[in-house]
């Protein structure tokens with residue numbers, strides 16, 4: 001029928017245009033990067049097959065880490081207020097209570113061994129730059145000792161689930177740098193300190209689920225350098241599960257009406273469909289008199 | 292004062308005072324539309340409905356929106372999208388509606404071009420339609436600034452900058468439009484005024500004018516046939532409904548429009564709920580930052596073809612800079628559709644495919660506009676820049692050639 005032909009022509013023209021300005025243009029402007037690697041294969045300094053001894057780890061942590069880090073859940077409070085910590089280190093060292101849960105084991109061990117390499121920030125902390133990363137490398141420790149620390153951190157991490165976990169993971173992993181205004185979260189590091197420390201403004205992440213989308217975040221958080229080459233945002237080394245919790249939190253905050261939108265959408269479409277059918281029947285009736 | 296007898300019914304009461312019975316006849320039941328039309332003739336009613344959607348959703352948004360650079364972004368993305376009950380729904384309807392209205396406008400316009408509905412007495416319909424197109428463009432542009440995201444800011448920056456290319460007064464003009472040397476709070480507030488008051492008022496007026504312009508020449512039909520509407524109307528009123536070439540606007544024409552509207556709404560609401568990124572660019576969910584230029588700046592999709600004509604000229608020709616050439620071409624592109632009725636020198640009112648030469652022109656134009664639109668979005672580097680140049684030139688040449696092509700066609704068909 002003629003009207004279907006016309007419709008087909010319009011659909012084809014609109015379809016070609018749409019393809020050009022949406023999927024195709026997107027593909028050109030945002031080339032695909034290599035897939036996220038949640039086993040952090042590039043880090044190989046510590047043999048993670050060694051079984052760690054948490055009791056020995058506790059001793060090592062007390063001797064080496066708690067001067068800077070709080071581990072609230074294990075009874076080590078912060079040694080100084082955030083403002084002072086930020087002034088001393090540039091950024092507030094994160095509370096390590098959930099470190100054993102949110103960081104990948106291989107990443108965490110290698111991070112302790114050599115933080116700059118693990119975070120993919122070697123480009124920033126070059127010998128020529130004169131900058132020093134605030135946390136020392138523990139490359140003098142034996143792999144066994146490092147795995148003991150990892151075992152200890154894993155043993156103290158509390159089990160959390162659901163929305164509570166989403167928020168907790170975000171705060172532990174991103175909270176020292178990023179605000180989340182729409183959830184009332186302010187970065188623990190004061191803005192000016194952080195700017196001096198990273199050399200860039202860490203943006204408020206309230207709407208980043210919308211502006212960047214899940215697909216981008218999935219690669220970006222796993223390894224920021226792939227998408228923003230030379231950025232000072234560190235690779236944080238989250239497990240896939242923890243990263244999903246962070247993204248879920250970004251969605252709960254930035255797109256809180258998603259569920260409502262999708263369920264209402266179905267009903268509206270159903271209703272409109274009924275309207276369209278009734279309109280068609282009415283049209284048939286009316287036009288049968290004139291044709 | 293006229294003598295009023297006591298009314299026997301409410302209808303009569305109103306009829307005595309407002310002449311509603313006659314009014315309904317003139318506007319609806321005895322407003323005659325050709326029978327020989329397809330669903331493309333429903334686009335006008337679709338546009339009317341979409342405009343109503345935009346007005347209603349806009350009024351709801353207006354209750355919470357704050358036209359201030361420090362508050363605008365959060366008032367939209369937090370208050371409206373997340374706090375106010377169903378605020379997100381109104382925003383989605385408004386944003387998707389604004390984008391889809393242009394899709395339908397383009398279909399409507401090219402339907403007019405395809406069937407030659409802009410000539411032989413229908414010139415004022417066309418001109419009033421183009422006036423609506425320009426007003427809608429201004430409405431779309433001013434509205435896009437309001438959420439104060441990165442694209443709002445940078446598109447506003449780039450587009451207002453264009454006026455700087457006008458000789459002599461350019462620089463002052465840019466400052467006058469922005470109300471400041473750069474895009475700032477004063478720019479936002481005045482575009483807010485334009486978007487919610489002045490332009491919608493003008494659109495309402497232009498719609499009335501467009502409808503009025505349809506009255507005397509009547510709408511065209513699928514075959515471009517001319518006939519005596521009074522005669523056909525008489526047949527219809529005498530009961531020869533099947534023989535008559537016309538149908539009344541209500542209920543016959545509108546019953547078909549409602550049916551088209553129903554399926555169109557299905558598409559529209561699918562976009563509103565499930566597929567809205569094309570109308571609400573993700574980049575615009577980053578707050579405006581005058582110090583941070585986005586990697587890619589592009590206008591909304593419906594401006595891409597003319598934006599590409601602007602960008603297409605990127606090198607100097609005969610001592611005139613690429614920028615100036617682009618600006619001239621851009622001015623040409625935006626004005627040329629207005630005078631289309633006078634560029635088409637052929638008297639034929641027929642669907643393009645029945646016109647020996649015009650049909651090539653028409654499909655060439657469609658293809659060129661699609662190429663311009665797609666390349667208007669892509670980064671203008673390497674080969675893309677040359678595609679842009681070639682398609683911009685094609686656009687200019689097509690319109691310069693139109694009078695000659697149609698003159699030749701007139702000769703060939705011998706004034707039919």
Ligand code: HEM
Pocket residue numbers: 331332333334335336338339342396399400403406408409413416417418419420421422423424427498501505509510511512
């Ligand atoms: C939102 C804006 C507009 C509205 C609400 C609108 C509405 C209408 C309506 C209700 C009709 C009669 C039914 C039909 O043929 O579809 C019509 C016809 C027409 N409109 Fe528009 N219109 C708009 C924009 C435009 C634009 C941008 C143009 C192009 C310049 C245009 C050109 C025409 C022409 C040429 C006709 C006559 C069609 C024919 O005779 O077959 N209109 N319009």
